[in-house]
Amino acid sequence: MPQHVYHEEVFGLDPLQRSSSRTRDAPSRPTSRLYDKICIFCQKPKYIKGQKSREPLMQCLELRADDTIRKAAIKKCDLRVLALLSRDLVAAEGNYHKTCYKEYTRRVSSTSSSEVQQEESEAADYEETERQAYEELFMHVRTEFLPNPEILPLTDLTARLERSMNSHGITKIKPSTKKHVRRKLESELEGSLHFVSNEKGRVLLYPDSLSMDDLVKEAHNMKQYLREAQSIKSMDVLTKAAIQLRNQIKKQDVQQSWPPDTQKSVIPEAVTKFLYTLLTGDTECANPSERVQRLAASFGSDLVFAVTCGKTKPPKHILLPFAVKSLTGNTELIRSLNRLGHAISYSQVEEIDTALCVQKLERSAEDIPLPEDMHPVDIGLEDGRPTKINVFFGFQ
Structure with a gap:
């Protein structure tokens, strides 16, 4: 008969409790x-x-x-x-x-061995060229900058270094070369140069040979120069600007046909740029708005008409009196606009109108243009005399 062994703590438990006990004790x-x-x-x-x-x-x-x-x-x-x-x-x-x-x-x-050798050769050439350029820069500082002390931005010496390397055939300068210019100068010249940064972060340098007396003199001269520049009256500047604009208008050679061409602009570019700046306050007004362009064309036309005493007739001064005549028929209004410099005189309006009519007649070879309700009529003759005469009167 086989012998059975059991755990004493498990004996006496029901099957469900034994299963949970085995699950709890399992690793x-x-x-x-x-x-x-x-x-x-x-x-x-x-x-x-x-x-x-x-x-x-x-x-x-x-x-x-x-x-x-x-x-x-x-x-x-x-x-x-x-x-x-x-x-x-x-x-x-x-x-x-x-x-x-x-x-x-x-x-x-993956680069081949020949490419690796080429890169190593180019790197060696760059290092040698960089060393020569730095030697030339150090020589310039010792022979030119130190004997003639002044205040220079560090970018000037960096630009000289770049030009020196370009002269030796190096067209692409590494950023590290430009970055370590100050460190190279400090290590080479030690305490001979002093570096300071202005309020904009721009690095300035001056030699140790620049004395305090020289700095005081330079500062005094600069203040005196600023006072003289500020003492210049603004009227002088305005006078020079007015003379320059007048010369730009007078010197342009405008050949106007007769009757005048209303599609051709007669405003100089300098006057247009001046008006763009005056209207917008922007010195570089590349894309002016439609309103600014319209006002600049109107004001510029008035300036050209006034400066040339009406010899140059802008399109505005020709079309405006014709529009006023067509809308109102008031000749006194046209004369008022002419006295204010906004339009040509009424007599010139009539001359241009007549010239346009003559030009239209010249374009028609044989037929005389008549209104639609007017037709040629054959007149009957009796004893050599017309029996009926039709007379037409035409008014312009």
Whole structure:
């Protein structure tokens, strides 16, 4: 008869209690199959650039990400990452930073040995040219700048360095070359140069040989020059501007046909630019509004008509009196506009009207233009005399 053994604490329990006791005493499921929640590349917490917050981890959820990491690790012969890839990253719930993933999987361009040698040769040539350019700059500072002390912006010496390198065949200057000009000068000339920054952050330098007396004299001369510049009356500036605009109007050669052409602009470009600036306050008014263009054309036409004493007739001064005559028929209104400089005289309006009629008649070769209700009529003759005469009167 077989012998049965049992646990004393379990004996006497019903089947349900025995099942729960076995479940409670069973060992927990091992978690070693999952990787720790840490970046598999940098293996440490990482902060977002320029911020105090940590960059979140991303879990590998796609097989293509596992394949990409695997190819990059094989190319780099990274044994540590290859050991982690012995298991599927998706199943093992591998984590990584997004920036670390991009940096690790970035493709390394495969270059041939000849290309590598060419790059090394170009780098060596650049370093040699840079060294020669700096030597020339140091010589200029020692022979020109230190004996003749003055205040210079650092950009002037940087531009001289660039020109020197360009003369040696280097057309593309590296940013590091421009960035370390101050450090090179300080290390080469030690305490001979002093660097200061103005309120706009622009670096200025002056030699140690520039004494306080020279600075006081220069500051005094500058203040005196500013006083003289401020003492210039604004009327003088306005007078010069008026004379320049008058000369621009008078010197233009405008050949106007007769009757005048109302499609041709007679306003000089200088006058138009002056009016654009006057109306908008913008010195570089590239795209003026329709209102500004309309007002500038009107004011400019008045200036041209007034300066030339009516010899040059802008389109405005021809079309405006014709419009007033057509709408009102008032000749006194046209004369008032002429006295104010906004239109030609009424006599000139009549001359232009007559010239337009003559021009239209010349264009018609033989037939005389008549109104639609007027037709030629044959007059009957009796004893050599007309029996009926039809007389038509035409008024303009």
